[in-house]
Amino acid sequence: MPPSRTAALLILLASAAVLGLAPILVRLADTGPAAAGFWRFAFALPLLGLLVARPGQAAGEGGPGKPSPLMALAALFFVLDLSFWHYSIVFTSVANATVLTNLTPIVVTAAAWLMFRERPRALFLAALVLALAGAWTMSAGADGRQGSNPRLGDLFAAVTALWYAGYFLTVKALRGRVSAGRIMLWATALGAPLLLAVSLALGEPLAPASTGGWLACAGLGVVHVVGQGGVAWSLGRLPAALTAVTVLIQPVVAAGLGWLLFAETMTAVQLAGAAALLAGVVLAQWASLKKKGAEAEAAAPVP
Template sequence: MTEAAVATPATDAPRWQALAVLVFGACVIGLSPILVRLTQTGPAAAGFWRLAFAMPLLGIMTRRTTGTLGRPSKIGLVAGVMFALDLGFWHYGIKFTSVTNATVLSNLTPVVVTAFAWIFLRQRPRALFLLAVAVAVGGAWMMAAGKSSGGELLNPPLGNALSALTALWYALYFLAISEGRKTEGASRLMFWSSIVGMPLMLIAALLLGEQITPLALGGWLACLGLGLMHVAGQGSIAWAMGRLPTATASVVVLVQPVVAGWLGWVLFGEALGPLQAAGAATALAGVVLAQWASRPRPQPAGAAPA
């Protein structure tokens, strides 16, 4: 993550507390691909129900913290569009490939963010970052090339591609949330981004001819769980991001694919093959190395801050 993408941390909470909340949020979000599989709806429809069940809680939280829902900010609207794209691509990735592949590939976000800053903001990264990108991409290729030793997958190549594209939308969502947290509370930002994302998900589900409503009580419970997870997980991450640098946050949330991969193995028998397991570890190592390589450079003593 480059300096331009780092949010200014607030000082009203200890760093350890913000880190603990961030880890909790990432673990909760790790449940999401499992719940998506259990909703008995189409992938985009699952995203719609996730936001629909989260809306009442987000509204209550926003009213309690600010006294009013206010009006949506431009950055909140952008975050809503990016989050809808993120959910749509990721949920379809979960449908076609393994839970682990979908989650790890979608978490190449830090690499995408720094590449975005390099291309569009002309902030040239260090040579070590380029090596980190090569490591992360190599790990992603190993995951795509390897075969799972269990579970029935519909179309792994398509699912892997959709999951990798998710990293782009998630990166833009991450940047929008980081920017929005400089001036807005986490609950209000999430409320308005969800207001924007919810109809977009429903329209996508209808256009794609998906099953909109769950077929049994278990599906409804999974949809409700997605809504609660959205508030607890994304809410915790958004709150912590207002108190931690974005670079730190984007590395800590890599707890998410570890949780998702373990649950995918336990619940769906999606054990990773040797090449896939090595690829997952390599991809995550590349992401961490990219974060370390793109940390702000120390300035000489007496130099004016950039």
């Protein structure tokens, strides 16, 4: 395996694990769902500004530059993703919201096949099915109560998968010519006022009511830079479909933290689902490596 690809896989796995902190911090934020997203962006912006202004940038990549229409589209997709996902948890059961939102890899795999000619191998598709089955089993095995409007919540969760897939694919298209830091900076800067507008329009409590809430919001900013930034960086070096499957380890991390911090026990069914999900991630990476090896062998000159 090339060192650059190994580094990209390790960074992607670490970033996905960091993103597993997000639902825990949202619960601790002590504010409205969209407002938590706004503070996530607000606290991330100074860090992203320092990131793109750091010395040693490649030629043409120093400074923030100017936003492009695709960056604005990425911001819109991400704002819709956060807003719909947070409210789907309010309206329906956590199990349903998690299962339907995890349809994202299916959308990304199909779209990447059409847009980027990243044709998946049969083994990769099997890994995708295994990972999604594990995610579904983790959610279905939980004792979740129905929310105030289950049908609307289920619809919001399903649509969330489309928004996140749109964000993935937009960033993938940008990464061919723009640094991950610059993409994250402008997607966050353009998305922050939109999330603020959503929060105000819905009459949410905007400011956290406790010091712990403020710390959780600041933590969301760090998670955004490290976690989502790492995913954006990896999209410039790995196939979009592989990246989308790998980030499915987030529910495993979130469930483990929920058990440690909130005494939320996992059933035997959920543990089996977590094992299947992780196995799917490993199998997907192996399938992608086999595809790269076959392509390299086919491209090698005949002696």
